[in-house]
Amino acid sequence: MEESNQIEEILGRFHPERENLLPVLQEIQEKVGYLSREVMESVAHFFHLPPSEVFSIVTFYNQFRRKPPGRHPVHVCLGTACYLLGGSLILDAFSRELQIKKGDTTEDGNFGLESTACFGCCNVAPVVKINSQIYPKMTPGTVEEVLINLRDKDKKG
Amino acid sequence: MPSLIIDGKEIKADPGEKILWVALRSGIYIPHLCATEGAELPFGGCRLCLVEVEIGGRREMIPACAEPVREQMRVYTQTEKIAKMRRTAFxxxxxxxxxxxxxxxxxxxxxxxxxxxxxxxxxxxxxxxxxxxxxxxxxxxxxxxxxxxxxxxxxxxxxxxxxxxxxxxxxxxxxxxxxxxxxxxxxxxxxxxxxxxxxxxxxxxxxxxxxxxxxxxxx
Incomplete structure (x- = not known):
């Protein structure tokens, strides 16, 4: 499989010392998109660490995801300006509409949900970024609208 | 053998021993949840064993399970400040x-x-x-x-x-x-x-x- 070759190639470039654990996890996520159960197990094996410890570290950091990112990764900004203007309500609304928690991907693999800190367009806060497009001045009400439009586009395209 | 002063009482301890175990051994009760005697790396997570230690004329709040004893160290386990902190931790x-x-x-x-x-x-x-x-x-x-x-x-x-x-x-x-x-x-x-x-x-x-x-x- 191509994916396991990629992982082997990455592991091959590192010594199995603890300080290399985070760089390895970061690089695998960058190449593969996420850290699956199997990946966490092979990383644990490589570093001679208990799998429970690798799982502990992967779940501790927000930057790691354990599921594929989804065709439309939804990034809700929780930077200071967006947060003050209700960014967390927008995140809640997406979570409710998509029925997934932050860091998860919908069953059909269409949507992923993440929070990030600042895209640099605080003047139109609160903002959401989906497929490199910025959605300005979001409200919980426009969340549904955004999702309907994306789903429609998918049907047509 | 270093000796330290806990709540005004002079107590002998083994070098490198942590305050908590010395105190417990000499009948001074300090509440604790996460501490394990002899642990190389004390976890220090529960914050119930906080004590005040005199350092350079100032009193500092320190978890007793993590702090090794020093010669003539002054430790206070019963102050009002500690009671408050422990109560909040609990x-x-x-x-x-x-x-x-x-x-x-x-x-x-x-x-x-x-x-x-x-x-x-x-x-x-x-x-x-x-x-x-x-x-x-x-x-x-x-x-x-x-x-x-x-x-x-x-x-x-x-x-x-x-x-x-x-x-x-x-x-x-x-x-x-x-x-x-x-x-x-x-x-x-x-x-x-x-x-x-x-x-x-x-x-x-x-x-x-x-x-x-x-x-x-x-x-």
Missing amino acids: ELIMSDHHIDCKNCAKRKTCELIRISSSLKWSLRPKKLRSLVRDLPIDDSHPLFSFDPKKCVKCAKCIRVCQRLENSFLDFAYRGFEMVLTTFDHRPLSSLRCESCLECVKVCPTGALFPKESGGTADG
């Missing part, structure tokens, strides 16, 4: 604890009950809201179960399992979301656990408890 622990002593298998050996009765604190938090998370009990294992709603996250079970070179348990997530769990939340029965039950023995609360039919049930 309330924080109890605020997400499912208090159900009547049905708890560990009620006879529960460290929380011991602490609350020796310091005359109520088990139920007074200043904080109770925020018990809705987490499922894992009772897949034939000999013991795990109830995350009673876990105080002292890491004692993690350490003991690690020492026995199994390391099935660890924390996952962080902050309020933190839970004790296995790799990928696998059920306890699916691990190659040899059922030594050491984790159940070190657990200070009813989080890890023996099943009534087997093991060392005493509840």
